Amino acid sequence: MSGVRKLVLLGTGLIGGSFALALKRARLVQHVVGVGRNATNLERALDLNVIDEASHDAAAAVAGADLVLLGTPVxxxxxxxxxxxxxxxADCIVTDGGSTKQDVSALFRQHLPRHLSHCVPGHPIAGSDLSGAAAAQYGLFEGRRVVLTPFAETAQNALEQVQTLWQQCGARVYTMTPEQHDGIFAAVSHVPHLLAFAYMNAVLAKVDAQPCLDFAATGFRDFTRIAGSHPEMWRDIAVANREAILADLKACASQLQHVIALVEAGNTEGMEDYFATASRARVAWGQRHK
Amino acid sequence: MSGVRKLVLLGTGLIGGSFALALKRARLVQHVVGVGRNATNLERALDLNVIDEASHDAAAAVAGADLVLLGTPVxxxxxxxxxxxxxxxADCIVTDGGSTKQDVSALFRQHLPRHLSHCVPGHPIAGSDLSGAAAAQYGLFEGRRVVLTPFAETAQNALEQVQTLWQQCGARVYTMTPEQHDGIFAAVSHVPHLLAFAYMNAVLAKVDAQPCLDFAATGFRDFTRIAGSHPEMWRDIAVANREAILADLKACASQLQHVIALVEAGNTEGMEDYFATASRARVAWGQRHK
Known part of the structure; x- marks a missing residue:
């Protein structure tokens, strides 16, 4: 495989920064330009050698680039x-790290219609409640999954180049349609984030919120970790994947009504069955995903 | 302080086992008897030196005990x-590790009415999705909180003995009323568990549950960790703390309806504010509870 001469990160945060670090370590990139709105963040990225050059001008930065990674909120x-x-x-490959793929694919089609042969929408599954260049880390993608949703128009060699680069970051690469992607991630990523925000706001609305938070322990810590996530990013995701998210949120709301009914009725057998079904599935998942 | 000559664990699981291990390491207990329904679990506890003697007979076991810890589901x-x-x-102190305190206090009053001066209901905040004697571990209570909810009748020296033993396990000990305890833990422990069970069941009900679970990553892992918890224990908690749990579950249900309305309306400003409120609070909590 050929390495990258000039990589441009449009958005110099956790995903783009960690991608650059991984490619640098693998000696697969010669020069990395970071583009961003936040001067402090870009300086931090330069200091940490995540990028070699900083710019506020996306158009100027991509001149002569052979790979562009869009790593901003969608x-x-x-x-x-x-x-x-x-x-x-003409031969510059454009990919992205967005958490939703139907909307990003539509943006590619709208804004880069004559460039689709070199466009490879993607989603590295390595989210974090952290963000910004300072959060970039070596090894973020090791053992993680990356989903690519190529266009019918995407050239095989462009797809293979992006696949190979992610594999060199230590990731396993899958391809699927944008629709499949968004359905799956609504269920196992987007909805848990929105539930965590909702739960956190429910606690904050309590009159005794402060003592509650004081005594909150490890269960709370893990359950709410994703409630610390980036509000703007999650707003964009909620807009982008509206239909799938709404369907799954409503399914959760009706499961919650079922739990309320079980507790209200003091239906001990029903509760134990319901909890045991969830518990068995979660324990089995944990064993498969060690 | 004086150590314990004979400690009896009624229920030889994570909490009782870890309490015994901590006291053994501190040389604060001479002999530990484990009582339980599950012979394999008791053998495991003997093998692991969590207990020195196993019994199926609670009444026989407590003869000559100076401390009894009830560590079963409530x-x-x-x-x-x-x-x-x-x-x-007459001088044997009885305490417990139950996650709810109003109901356990009522049980103490009902079944040990002439012994209340030596009864000290308690709740070590060191839950886990693990259970059983094999999960018992040294250091489980280090840096953790233990809440005691003594009776008006509880003798000061009995309370102090239990306080001191937990402190020797490395815990910080607080006292409050059973009502305060149950209100706080409904909000930050019981309700997250029930939400995690509900969410997990919502995923399992999807036609594409399997690919969803295949691509679930760290956000899902942490959010659902507590869905792997012990069904019988959580059934008992849901029964015991019914009123507080129902109030908080309903508050969560209405927050969830609010999120659904925000997403449905595409209210980007409302979403960003709502997510940011949760995110700021969670980040601040994380910094205070490092």
């Missing part, structure tokens, strides 16, 4: 694509 | 108290 991606469209080299 | 505690009431030495 809401900013359309504008960035629009800025880079006129200056993108 | 639903079994009443029957055990009834069995030991006639044979308990």
């Amino acid at each position: 809401g900013q991606m359309g504008a960035l694509m629009q800025q880079i469209a006129p200056v993108l080299a | 639903g079994q505690m009443g029957a055990l108290m009834q069995q030991i009431a006639p044979v308990l030495a």
Whole structure:
């Protein structure tokens, strides 16, 4: 495989920064340019050698690039694509790290319609409640999964190049349709985040919120970890994957009504069955995903 | 302080076993008897030196004991108290590790009414999705909190003895009323467990549950860890702390309806505010509870 001469990160955060670090360690990239809105964050990325050059100008930065990774919240991606469209080299591969794929695919189609052969939408499954370049880390993608949702138009060699780079970061790469991707991640990522936000707000609304938080322990810590996530990113995801998220949120709401009914009725047998079904499945999942 | 000559664990699981191990390491207990229904579990506890003697007979075991710890699910505690009431030495201290305190206090009053001066209901906040004697571990209580909910009748020296033993296990000890305890733990422990069970069942009900579970990652892992918990224990808690749990579950249900309405309306500003409130509070909590 060929390495990358010039990688441009549009958005220099956890995903883009960790991707750059992994490729640097594998000696698969010569020069990394970080683009971002936040000067402090870019300075931090330079200091940490996550990037070699910082820029506020996406269009100027992508000149001569052979790989561009969009690593911003999805809401900013359309504008960035629009800025880079006129200056993108014909053989420059464009990929992204967005958590939703139907909307990002639509943005690629809208803003880079003549470039789709070199566009490879992707989602590295390595989310974190941390964000920013300072959170970038070596090994973030090791043993993780990356889902790619190529277009029918995507050239085989562009897809293979992106696959290979992620594999060199230690990830296992899967391809699926944007629809399959968004259905799966609504259920196992987006909805848990929204439930964690909702639960956290329920605690904060209590009159005794402070003593409650004082005595909260490890169960609370793990259950709410994702409630510390980036509000703007999750707003964009909730907009982008609205239909699948709403269907799953409503399914959770009706499961919650079922639990309320079981507790209200003091239905001990029903509760034990219901809890045991969840518990068995979660224990089995934990054993498979060690 | 004086150590314990004979400690009897009524229920030889994670909490009782770890308490015994901590006191053994501190050389604060001479002899530990484990009582339980499950012969394999008791053998395991003997093998691991968690207990020195195993018994199936609670009444026989407590003869000559100076400390009894009830460490079963709350639903079994009443029957055990009834069995030991006639044979308990007058100066034997009885405490418990139950996750709910109003119901356990009522059981103490009902079954050990002439022994209340030596009864000290308690709750070590060191839950786990693990259970059984094999899960018992040194250091489980280090840096953790233990809440005691003494009776008006509880003798000061009995309370102090239990306080001191938990402190020797490395815990910080607090006292409060059973009502305060149950209100706090409904919010930050019981309700998250029930939400995790509900969410897990919602995923299992999906037609594409299997690919969903295959791609579930760290967010899912942490959010659902407590869904792997002991069904019988959580059934008992849901029965015991019914009122507080129902109030908080209903508050969560209405927060969830609010999230659904925000997503349905595409209210980006409302979502960002709502998520940011939760995120700020969770990040601040994490910094205070490092």
